[in-house]
Amino acid sequence: MKKTLVTALLLGAIAPCFTGCATIMDGSSQTVGISSTPSGALVTVDGRTIGNTPLTIDLKRKDNHTVKIALDGYHPYEMTLIKKTNSWVWGNIVFGGLIGLVVDAASGSMYKLTPEQVNAELRNNGNAAVNTNENTIMVAVTLNPQDSWQKIGELKHL
Numbered sequence: 001m002k003k004t005l006v007t008a009l010l011l012g013a014i015a016p017c018f019t020g021c022a023t024i025m026d027g028s029s030q031t032v033g034i035s036s037t038p039s040g041a042l043v044t045v046d047g048r049t050i051g052n053t054p055l056t057i058d059l060k061r062k063d064n065h066t067v068k069i070a071l072d073g074y075h076p077y078e079m080t081l082i083k084k085t086n087s088w089v090w091g092n093i094v095f096g097g098l099i100g101l102v103v104d105a106a107s108g109s110m111y112k113l114t115p116e117q118v119n120a121e122l123r124n125n126g127n128a129a130v131n132t133n134e135n136t137i138m139v140a141v142t143l144n145p146q147d148s149w150q151k152i153g154e155l156k157h158l
Contacts, residue, residue, distance in 0.1 A: 028062070029059060030058065030059055030112060030116070031058050032056065032057055032058075032116060032117065033055075033056050034056070034067065034118045036053040036054075036069050036071070036119070036122055037121050037122060038074075039052075039053050039054055040071065041074070041122060042069070042070050042071065043055060043067065043068070043069055044068040045057060045065055045066070045068075046065055053069065053120075059081065061083060061112060062083065063083065064080055065080065065113065066079075066081075067079050067080070067081060067118055069122070074122040074123060074125060075122065075123045077120035077121075077122060081115070082113070082114055083111035083113060084111060085110060125144055
C-alpha cells in the first residue's frame with residue numbers, strides 16, 4: 001500500500017515535466033471558423049467534405065490544410081491554412097527544456113494555423129467590375145454575360 005501511494009505521488013510530481021507548454025495551453029488541434037458571402041457554400045478541407053458555411057472545424061495544428069469553398073453560380077474559393085510556430089514554444093525553452101519541446105513537436109502543439117478565420121467573398125460567375133475615378137474610366141470585360149444584363153454598347157475593331 002505504501003509503495004503504491006509513494007509511486008502515485010512521484011508520478012504526479014514528475015508528470016508535468018513530460019508535457020509541453022503549448023500542449024498544455026493550446027492542445028494539438030485548433031478551431032477554425034469558415035464563412036462565406038453569400039453563405040451556404042460547400043466547404044471541403046483536404047479533399048474531405050465538411051459542410052456548408054458558416055461552420056467551425058477542429059484541425060490538427062501540425063499540418064497545413066487546403067480549404068475549398070464552392071457555391072453554384074460563383075467562382076470557387078481556395079486557400080491554404082499555414083502552420084506557424086506557436087508562441088508557447090518559447091515557454092518550453094525557458095521552463096520545459098528539451099522534453100517539453102519534443103512533446104510539443106510530436107503532438108503538433110508547437111504550431112498554430114493562420115489565418116484563424118476564413119472569410120470567403122464569393123464572386124458571381126460572369127460579373128464584370130467597372131471602377132470610375134475622376135478623369136479615368138476602367139472597364140472590365142466578361143466572357144459570360146448574364147441574360148438579365150442590358151446591352152449599352154459594343155466595341156468594334158476598326
